[in-house]
Amino acid sequence: MEPEIDLAAFKKIGMIQQKQKEYFAMRLRTVGGDLTAPQLKKISEIAEKYGKGEVHLSTRQGLEIHNVHHTNLEKARLELEPAGIYMGACGPRVRIVVACPGEATCRWGIIDTKILAAELDKKYFREDTPHKFKLSVTGCPHNCAKATENDIGVMGALLPRWIASFCNDCQLCVNICPTKAIERLEDKTAKTKKPGYILRKKKCINCSICTLSCPANSWVIAIKGYNLFIGGTMGKIPRLGTILKKLITSKEELHALIEKSLRYYQREGRKKERFGHMIDRIGWVKVKEELLHGKQG
């Protein structure tokens, strides 16, 4: 028998009807895929009690308990809440925020992804949008959290600077820079005959490889901040995010640009149109101008 329930309301809180119509998947809310051991135990307990004893890992670092009978959904939800486990989201709205571990534990990490992801989750989670809306925070240009595949993607970024006096001219940087942005120039004029290293800023992807690897600490961080990508999506019509602004040094500015981007999409996006496809419909030049210099918030 088909249950008489408000499917849209259920979907909003991540209770998704399965093809076995009496059964639902309970999609839980995580931020950056973080859960405590006691929370995992509680989820395990609920999956055994109300599901089939199985837990599914979603592609967005979330957890789902499948095969929960519709008559048990509310009971399961209320038993999860005291452990700090809340329902997720499905449908046309802001989904759970994805993040890599970031500088807290990763050597390449440039920013604290967990704090930023939690801020974004707190501000925007479950807000209604024209179509699904996904945010990701990745610690550096290795892009493990796939910032460029999300509607909003924040990437930790830095600009390196070369300090001549420290350099031992080993040439490791030239050989490991992933985009060959570092060049070694022989000095033919100066008396010292010391070669110089220069950074081609247009080629530099703002990663931490040279600053971390340089044996003489000659490559140092000149600017540390965020690269902001917008309009990325996978799905039926994949599109990588477009860089809106590089090396944003102020977190306030980053938050303001994200806010503006989301509001713009909520205003202009059509039903079932992802942010990136809206950007392509309107045109990048116009969108960029609006977001960076436009008056509307």
Place this chain on the structure above:
Amino acid sequence: MENKVKKSIDLHGVACPMNFVKTKAALAGLAKEDLLEVILDEGEAILNVPRSVKEEGHQVIKVENLGSTFKVLIKKG
């Protein structure tokens, strides 16, 4: 005066982390400031081994690109 290369190892085809383990073992047999020459593969090897060597307190002093491998000179710290 230039130090002479005390030991040379070819780690072409040796994957991470064994290439670093072998580099570390070779350095253990040397005296401070001695030079070790290591052949490392492109990709993961050249990205990871010199960085790990730095973390252990040694210094890479020359990297020569040989095509798909690199000749790396390390001074024991």
